[in-house]
Amino acid sequence: MAEAHSAVAFSFSITHEGWDVNFDREVLHLVWQSGIRSWKKRIARFQNSIHNGVYPGHLWSLWLIFSIVTAVHYMDRAVPFDLAAKFLYLFNDTSTRWQLLACFLAALVYWLAIIFTLRYTLKLLLMYKGWMYEARGKGTKTSLPTKMWFICVRIFSGWNTPKLYSFQGSLPRLPLPSLHDTMSRYLRSVRPLLDDKNYQRMERLASEFENGIGKKLQRYLWLKSWWSSNYVSDWWEEYVYLRGRSPLMINSNFYGIDAIFMTPTSIQAARAASVINSCLVMRRLVERQELEPMMIQGVVPLCSWQYERIFNTTRIPGMETDKIQHWQDSNHIVVYHKGRYFKVVIYKGRILKPCEIQVQIEQILNDKSEPLPGEEKLAALTAGERTHWANVRRMFFTKGVNKTSLDIIEKAAFVVALDDIPYEFDQKDPSKLDNYGKILLHGKGYDRWFDKSFTLCVGTNGRIGFNAEHSWADAAVISHVWEWVVTTQIHETRYDKTGNTLGKPELTPPTPTRLNWEIRFECQEAIDKSMKVVKSLIEDIDLRIYVHDHYGKGFIKQCRLSPDAYLQMALQLAYYRDAGRFDLTYEASMTRLFREGRTETVRPCTIEASNWVKAMENPKSTTEERVQLLRTACQRHQVAYQDAMCGKGIDRHLFCLYVVSKYLEVDSPFLQEVLSEPWRLSTSQTPHGQTGRMDLNKYPECISAGGGFGPVADDGYGVSYIIAGEDMFFFHVSNKRSSSKTDCHRFAKRIEKALADMKALYIDYKSQNGNK
Template identity: 40%
Template sequence: MAEAHQAVGFLPSLASDGEEVELSAPVWQEIYLSGLRSWKRHLLRFWNDFLTGVLPASPLSWLFLFSAIQLAWFLQLDPSLGLMEKIKELLPDWGGQHHGLRGVLAAALFASCLWGALIFTLHLALRLLLSYHGWLLEPHGAMSSPTKTWLALVRIFSGRHPMLFSYQRSLPRQPVPSVQDTVRKYLDSVRPILSDEDFNWTAVLAEEFLRLQASLLQGYLRLKSWWASNYVSDWWEEFVYLRSRNSLMVNSNYYMMAARAGNAVHALLLYRHRLNRQEIPPTLLMGTRPLCSAQYEKIFNTTRVPGVQKDYIRHLHDSRHVAVLHRGRFFRVGTHSRNGLLSPRALEQQFQRILDDPSPACPHEEHLAALTAAPRDMWAQVRRSLKTQAAEALETVEGAAFFVSLDSEPAGLPKEDPAASLDAYAHALLAGQGHDRWFDKSFTLIVFSDGKLGLSVEHSWADCPISGHMWEFTLATECFQLGYLADGHCKGHPDPMLPEPQRLQWDLPEHIHPSISLALRGAKTLSENIDCHILPFSHFGKSFIKRCHLSSDSFIQMALQLAHFRDPQCLALFRVAVDKHQALLKTAMSGQGVDRHLFALYIVSRFLHLQSPFLAQVHAEQWLLSTSQVPVQQAHLFDVHNHPDYVSSGGGFGPADDHGYGVSYIFLGNDMITFHISSKKSSTKTDSRRLGRHIEDALLDIASLFQEGHHLKRQFRGLGEEVSGHRCGFVCSQTGDSETPTTSTDF
């Protein structure tokens, strides 16, 4: 999604003032530092696991093992085969009067060693099991006997109640794909969009790369993969995100939407409490295969701090306040009292005090947040002055659990023109007015004057499924657990003893005033140029696609390609395209994708100062169609069919190219799909609403190819319209038009 734009700007991000910035550090040093960061995370997580008891075997299992050994010893049995006697000999004598204590200590030490060995064996077995990817290659809906056996073994070795980070030390390392396979897959993906001449030239460059440079670059990646837990993730974070000097607004931040507001802050803090206690279950594919949970660590108390050449992520262990912006004024609102987390009614009381505060914003304070939407090097320089002149206020904002923007404008869904209102709603969440969001924070909770709310999320710390998981919990909790009184207030009673929210004081030096004005003009220009459109597609949804025996995600991806290109094709080719997309998806899920591998090879070449025309061409490509699905991960929280008004409408992001589209979609229940479409108004080649109409046509065209979908076009497009599907077309790979490729990216 938003990372598509950052990846497109990857090459410019390595340049400053028009000159290439050389990566002068030795590649050995970079690999060494990557490993240190990886092992540091492992050690911190191990200590946290030890403190919270998050292990495949709980601390109670140690007590059970120790008791069993003591019982055997009492029955004059020696399960240690003489080892405990040797341990007793090594313990201090203490004058011979504590002979029984020495026996207990020996048993405890032996039990601890045996317990640790069992846990290590369990970890090793689970890691070997999770390295199996054969289940990904099986036909949709089918499961072989080896896969069934694998599923059973994973369940056995996973324990009964795994917590959020239980699997982290058992997850296999990210594999480094074969460089020959990666180049072959890349050539396959670009073949449909290149002329014969261009493709032959690309193939020549690829062959030259394989012959001269590939083995050297691949060797460094393999070394890094053994030393660090992931050969690409830290470089992806640094070079795609943190080194980007572009504005975070639209380019990196994305938005999430909802239909209700109220107890959201309390619900978010409840989620943080569960997160800190690791009470959130890990995400499991097929209910068994765990996904990495590392990105959950930085949801809260996190800020992306600007730097002159690259940013860095600052994450605090805890924070007991939120930063609030209303009518250009900043406030600190504490989230806890001596009795713990503030109640929803107490938080409501604090926000109402801010809304009732008549004091005006100080000069230039109203537009101060526009600096977070400015180019990163400019914001980094201004921030140095703020850190000197307004250190306390800056620390309050950057050290907050998250940022809250109380907008003075409504964002409702009036009956007169609900479509236009939804589009305006999306635009307000993605860009706002350019000065009413603190884009550096991990996320900003936006509450409109009519009670509607949404999220603006900074992308570098995690992908969308992480923030989406939090948002699903927030909506379900505030609606179905916290609730409201009959008069509309949060449940509970105000607390008259609570101190007033603290108004932040910014001592803004005069020399930064022009920078604030310049940042505001740039943010407004960027905001006014983004064209957002939301398409609620209710003609059919997941259930219809499943009846066609197709992957729902692949079905939508092909429909998006059709909407973008409108080539005439047929059902047979459509099934080929769906199968190809599903195969590519499974390949990427098993760590054998193309783009991350080529990216890492390019980074190594830059460290070694090797010029590779092939890798340079790969990373110079543009993406005209950037797409992503927002997953619904916690359907068990409430009944979607009986409470459709409580469902999040998903979220969206900006286009990856000046003449391209950004398209996000979410399956709402079984009979609804919502699309979020963005483009730039400055482009003469794109129009978000036009693409929305094409997406609707494409979905109905494809549906009409199947027997169950013959009636859909007649029903929604009129009986006179041709339903034979002769207009149906698509591209049978992750590709684009005749000039530039497109890509499908994950949030």
């Protein structure tokens, strides 16, 4: 009751002497400040909306045009189309104020015409993708048409500084490929995987689909491509992520690791406070749209749509489908430590400084209270089956203190997990880094709130990591956040000689408050049921993080090959040696050159890649033949990657055709077979150095170890890799222990051997042919 009383801002009672009113001035002051902050944000959002609405123009240009129109009008000269005179004729009044109004309306028409001309010209320019296919790097020349195109894009992008969402209205829609082109690309992609008999059968199915029901499905999809901002993204989010009923942990969520060669501090509270502050500063930049939009070569903008849901976002479970809930504002985070949840207010007139947040974190670490019944393993519900969690949520978390506490978690900016173990890295003991990755991927199964957009994890030795939910955005966006967090400690001095955060608190930070729960026995049984599922998932997953430091991107560039294509060929060679066959391979690429773009699939197992792998395994093949086949395979992979980025992919188109067929209740043997094919080798490159903040030449210790995810197929591998500077790669390889066909430790050795063989191949080739 004392806690409930302290939460009341004011109270009153009636006595024989009249009204007796009590109020808490501090609480009322907090309410007042919250209202002021809310209105400031509304005004800022309104200003940003105007800025983005007229970009690449600017509001000041309206007043410039108004001044010119007014001056010309009073000089008795006719402005173009004589709009001012026409407006005056409608007003039927020639007084000064009506003349000024007529001039303003005329200027507004001219201004809007200029704005829309600039915007749609820029959109037309951005529809051109020929620049993507031109070779880049030292020794290559950009064609004259592409140079002229870049100049035009710069001119029509405006002179004022763009905000985060300024280019959204100028980005083109994702184009819908023709049915014939997609069928041709698909058949070519599966040729290495099928023998002649099965390939002929697949050709027949594809032909029947293309000349039959495919035409009808394509027409419906064509309508959607014109009606919606992006014909893929909403269905992709809904059917691939939100309708999935399997656990998020391992199956969907992914993780990211600290810059492992840096140890800014070994004090858990200090590192947690600094990173929390960095995240909050970035959240403010996103909210105010002051974060610079991502630009390829500083010219071509990428879609920023996904940034809106980085913070204050939670995935809400449903019986049949989940939903993503985003709140416009949140002045608190939630911290989990030793089975207890704390609400931490991180705003008191301003964002709290790192030294002030450290005080709050230390209060949590020093709190010796025990978890309430059912509290410790509560988050296992977010890690287990989605339908079960939705049912439990409906039964036990829709009223009372449970609803209040759950709302606090779900409305938090993000969740922080203060783990009670260290995150270790030792180049002499690879198992420590493997364990580091496992801690971030799944932890104990109940110490991450897997529904939140991301959970920030902090070890007892000050190392950090994150676990991110996947439906709200793709890895490149959270990688941008992580790059900001990691580089902040380089660009700013955050710690003193003792390892604590710099400075002294300027105010007394709000004391963290324990969340209250009343978890009944039936609810605890439901939590235990989820824990059984979670425990089996954790026991089944294995992870190997392989650090390749024998050579890196620098050597690959000497070979004049794409680093990504080179590593994909290494994975093909390693997988063939591991499995004894080729399998369907997934590589994610982005489609953020288009509005609301997310990802597309690149299929690295091509005809050219299989020819090269077979040549590597054929002792009769010469070095010359192998090198030429590798170059051809890498070039083919690059084109496929560029096609995917430019909206000419295979899998998203087929996926949307399948969704339309389900809406129309039409069965297609071709689509059913295509969509059921397992991705036994699922790969992704972790973006690194997306912004100018991460200069590895200047700060080589800032190299991140990247992140990883679980395997997509039960008998397959999940492989995430990061090109860390010029001399190092990290490979995160996962598999399920229940499969006798896969072993991540064995596969990591296959990757090591493949990379060594490829280097030896080029060294041998150069010794025979010089520097050709």
